[in-house]
Amino acid sequence: MIHAQFDPAARQALAAKAVEAKLRKDLSWQQIADAAGLSVAFVTAAVLGQHPLPAASAEAVAELLGLDADDATALQTIPTRGSIPGGVPTDPTIYRFYEMLQVYGTTLKALVHEQFGDGIISAINFKLDVKKVADPEGGERAVITLDGKYLPTKPF
Numbered sequence: 001m002i003h004a005q006f007d008p009a010a011r012q013a014l015a016a017k018a019v020e021a022k023l024r025k026d027l028s029w030q031q032i033a034d035a036a037g038l039s040v041a042f043v044t045a046a047v048l049g050q051h052p053l054p055a056a057s058a059e060a061v062a063e064l065l066g067l068d069a070d071d072a073t074a075l076q077t078i079p080t081r082g083s084i085p086g087g088v089p090t091d092p093t094i095y096r097f098y099e100m101l102q103v104y105g106t107t108l109k110a111l112v113h114e115q116f117g118d119g120i121i122s123a124i125n126f127k128l129d130v131k132k133v134a135d136p137e138g139g140e141r142a143v144i145t146l147d148g149k150y151l152p153t154k155p156f
Contacts, residue, residue: 004078011049011079014071018047021065035064041128052078118153125149 005011022032033043036057043061046053053061053075062072089095101108112121127147135141 002078003076005074006080008049008080008082010074011077014067014074015047015049017071018061018065018067021067022047025065027064032061032064035060039127039129041130045128046075048083049079050081050083052076112150116150116152119151120153121146121148122151123148 022029029044029047030040032047033040036043036046036053037060038046038053038057042051043053043057045051046057047061052058055076058072058075061075062068067075084094089098113119125148127145129143129145129147131143131145133141133143
């Protein structure tokens, strides 16, 4: 049966426990995703409390991390989503994404609406990818792909 959680503290506690196990076992997010058989972005978000995992994936992640059966069950529950409390984020990495949306949010909205019409980009039917590439000017660059299904607004 599918269950939903309404107390974000339970998933936050499980996320902390899972990250501690990840560190203790010196695992990468990719290794955890490989065990789950799903994308690294989805599994990372799930372990951090933002998505439910399918049963087989939850059990594989729990086994890899040394979590118990109750934790494997909790990984399958639909969480109360949202990992950033109100206000401006203080973590520098998360703040930069916030800053990007502050600077480019209206531009993204204008371009999406011009190309697609009135609607939204789904964060449910969605894929996320992060790649590290060489910068021709030296150093490295982050290429972040946000791939969401467009959902038009429908009059009713």
